[in-house]
Amino acid sequence: MGGCTSKPSTSSGRPNPFAPGNDYPQIDDFAPDHPGKSPIPTPSAAKASPFFPFYTPSPARHRRNKSRDVGGGGESKSLTSTPLRQLRRAFHPPSPAKHIRAALRRRKGKKEAALSGVTQLTTEVPQREEEEEVGLDKRFGFSKEFHSRVELGEEIGRGHFGYTCSAKFKKGELKGQVVAVKIIPKSKMTTAIAIEDVRREVKILQALSGHKNLVQFYDAFEDNANVYIAMELCEGGELLDRILARGGKYSENDAKPVIIQILNVVAFCHFQGVVHRDLKPENFLYTSKEENSQLKAIDFGLSDFVRPDERLNDIVGSAYYVAPEVLHRSYTTEADVWSIGVIAYILLCGSRPFWARTESGIFRAVLKADPSFDEPPWPFLSSDAKDFVKRLLFKDPRRRMSASQALMHPWIRAYNTDMNIPFDILIFRQMKAYLRSSSLRKAALRALSKTLIKDEILYLKTQFSLLAPNKDGLITMDTIRMALASNATEAMKESRIPEFLALLNGLQYRGMDFEEFCAAAINVHQHESLDCWEQSIRHAYELFDKNGNRAIVIEELASELGVGPSIPVHSVLHDWIRHTDGKLSFFGFVKLLHGVSVRASGKTTR
């Protein structure tokens, strides 16, 4: 299958498998009114738009961090030399992202949200959350000695939930250490959700701290007024500021180290069972002012633990960066990868892939629109670069690359000297499904795995070698446990990864070699997005027909797919069987690989 290339564009034409209606019913409920304004953001409209309040040609120097975060109208005056003037309307330069308003409202409570300008919402919010303001327990169990141990300096940043100051430890182990302290006022925690968010933010930061691309956590304190999170001071400013300071795009080779660092830390988070849920250039800081200083992920305020087989449903994040499946309320780690795709797109062309003047407009674009790869500079960028970004922005999360996979994409691979690829936890999900499949489906997967292309094999080899470090080249429960133990953090307990591992008990008494691993770990949906899919699947069926196909009875198929007795089995599965000999038909083969009927019957496969 040597000449096989990828075919990213195919996904866009297909209906989103997560939504029967393929629409997001609440969108228009969020829409702020901008009567009489053109929907096309011409330069002057952009200038007047409240969504461009901070855009300046070189904002790193002019922009006051404080004003933009509290929504102050600030520095819209000097738009004259912005790229907006030179480029056509597709150019939507990045500006600080706003949190999704419905999410803010849930977290801040009605009054708070109203104060911060979140109005006109008709979305229903469960009663419980609004009535809880009285009697909230705002004790966190953190040290009360903040003021005796830490001397606060000046404010260095501000967000929706808190503000950040430089500070210095006055005594103890860290005496003399200059740090950053994020201060979150308890008065802002007006819902149980908001309190839980802060508790989790500290827990996650503490658990994950230690990765080189993640801000180092030192300690958490509280008093009656605030929670204080002491962490490493990053003096190089936000990634967003650097993007804006360039007034546009990065060369491919300038973008790569940024994206690699982001992928590294996000792959690590996912491996630990943590989704960040608010990845955006504002939430990555440089340690120093130097050009090639290290990048650090911050702000785990919206992060959550997620079990390998769990799907989250609360809509959080920032509109420009939010993944379609988040809007559909059924998502997991892939949602972060989408956000990285948005960041990568911005880095490479200086423009946002999904843009509109209203939040509902942005959501519509995220759900329906394909980002443009036609405008300059895209025609001049490498096809690998485009393929990379497109594969991060697949609307179907099952097709999207994982963060670990993205680190092995040809565009990055040659450049990534570090090559310390983290284990991809999604592989466990595949392995679990494989181990529980019938011999028929296993044979089908085995046949399909014979059509893997070079890039897929390279990725699977890397993942295999992480799990089977021993000489005989077999994965066993023991080698898996060992591989995980050496990289585990406290977060893994919360995300119940050890429990999930126990579900791989099919491996208890036997090992899995690389050949079987390929069958177990092959991602059918990703494989389908390749150019050679048609050839691939035909070829696989031929192999299967020779080695694995056999006469089957419909009841066997039904139980394989978990189709219950209420479903008219014969009418559903009729086409799956070849009438000449009672063996699996090509149609049935494809369906079996996808496990489609399982989903159609209302159950989820993960």
Ligand SMILES: Nc1ncnc2c1ncn2[C@@H]1O[C@H](COP(=O)(O)OP(=O)(O)OP(=O)(O)O)[C@@H](O)[C@H]1O
């Ligand atoms: N460790 C740090 N070193 C330097 N500056 C920091 C640090 N942590 C945070 N900041 C600054 O403070 C700002 C606000 O911090 P953070 O994003 O954690 O707050 P937030 O209230 O959760 O914001 P948001 O509105 O994005 O949710 C950051 O954008 C950054 O400019």
Ligand SMILES: [Ca+2]
């Ligand atoms: Ca900020």
Ligand SMILES: [Ca+2]
């Ligand atoms: Ca932030």
Ligand SMILES: [Ca+2]
């Ligand atoms: Ca935050």
Ligand SMILES: [Ca+2]
């Ligand atoms: Ca959870």
